[in-house]
Amino acid sequence: MSPPCTLTVEEPDADNAGAGVIELWRVTHAKTGDSLLVRVYEVLHDSSHELGIDPGLQKDGVEADLQRLLADQVAVIGEGLTLVRREFPTAIGPVDLLLRNPEGGTVAVEVKRRGDIDGVEQLTRYLELLGRDPHLAPVSGVFAAQEIKPQARVLAADRGIRCVTLDYDEMKGVDSGAPRLF
Template identity: 80%
Template structure:
């Protein structure tokens, strides 16, 4: 949600194409899934059909966790979606943000931008 910088927009696009990073057997419902307070970055369903809302940041701090918490609260009221799991995805997640996320039952996912771009291009990279 909110304004994305170039890297965040790119991460959102890549993660939408590589949803199995979020959950095995996951499928994308849509990017920028609308809520009354703004769009959540990705809405996916896992292999069992359970809804997962994903907020993507370059640097994951407490504000991002708070934002996702608000989205989850609203989305959880939708009988077609509830219960909705939350995934907080970022290149780097601050320790306090991780503690808060885990306390709220939100899963943290660290994104490797270079690795994701490498998969997209299909060009094997030398390490």
Template identity: 90%
Template sequence: MRLVIARCSVDYSGRLNAHLPLATRLLVHKGDGSLLVHSDGGSYKPLNWMSPPCTLAVEEVDEDAAASGVIEQWRVTHQKSGDALVVKLYEVLHDSSHELGIDPGLQKDGVEADLQRLLAEQVDVIGEGLTLVRREFPTAIGPVDLLLRNPEGGTIAVEVKRRGDIDGVEQLTRYLELLGRDPHLAPVTGVFAAQEIKPQARVLAGDRGIRCVTLDYDGMKGVESGAPRLF
């Protein structure tokens, strides 16, 4: 990866035309050929960029550009569309290259699979005396995240989400309709469990007779979340 901080102007031409006037910016040229133009603001999003497959070529600076102060000119061309990103460098403040190697990728903590696994180990979060029948209980339209046995009779279908919205409630409703036809499982009730449940989803769940449970992921992992507790 090459990192260049320079006073530059940038022009994009192709399916659309865009211009960035002269200013100091960070240019990131990655090993896959892509080029990203960043300012000291705007969070993570670049001001402009060229995605791979593309190639970068250093062009000869013509007399007019040189007279205006351009010391180097880059042209990054997309190999399929022909779109081009032209960067005119007036002053280079920093230029370094770094070999980063192969990245192992982002490993997310707290995804739905983690929540499902922890909840399967701690079904008392849903209610006392419940036992796990199976994770990923199969139905004709897909698996229910957790199926629990109620000691008082019947079963409980649990849909687990990180952020619970209306679509999740609708999904659980369809599962409940199918599972309720099985005399070995009926009566079947539903629990919508998530770290965060949107108000609209709570209203719909209540209307469908589905109970909502907010999950404390840190607490279930045995890690203090830092939030104040009564006990």
């Protein structure tokens, strides 16, 4: 049963007890009121283990994780680049990473988990705005994502934006298990 729902444990009535039921578990959907009744006839093993404080759901590999790892490993974008700042503020929102090119100029990096046309459009707006600042110009763009859709690659290439595919496991230093030649 899909959440939200509650579980209550009930004592079996006379009919269920006569049939050998030792416990009834009732799962009730909070919104619809639908319920599921589970009859327990025998418990073969019951154990519990203290696991500590529940941290709740923690999603690994979100955009913020990619951005943090990429800020520490700017060589993934290109050799010789140095980090100026993460979340570089602009009038229309923050650029994920702003890097300095040793030959002069600035590189604006937009990081996504799944790169689509909207991400390229977003980076295009940042590049236009940042290019007006004489302290940052010339500004080039890099669209970095774990997966980049073909339409986004075509649009990025048309606008002079370089695409970089990120391997999250490799950046974390974890072997992904994918077969490799080297």
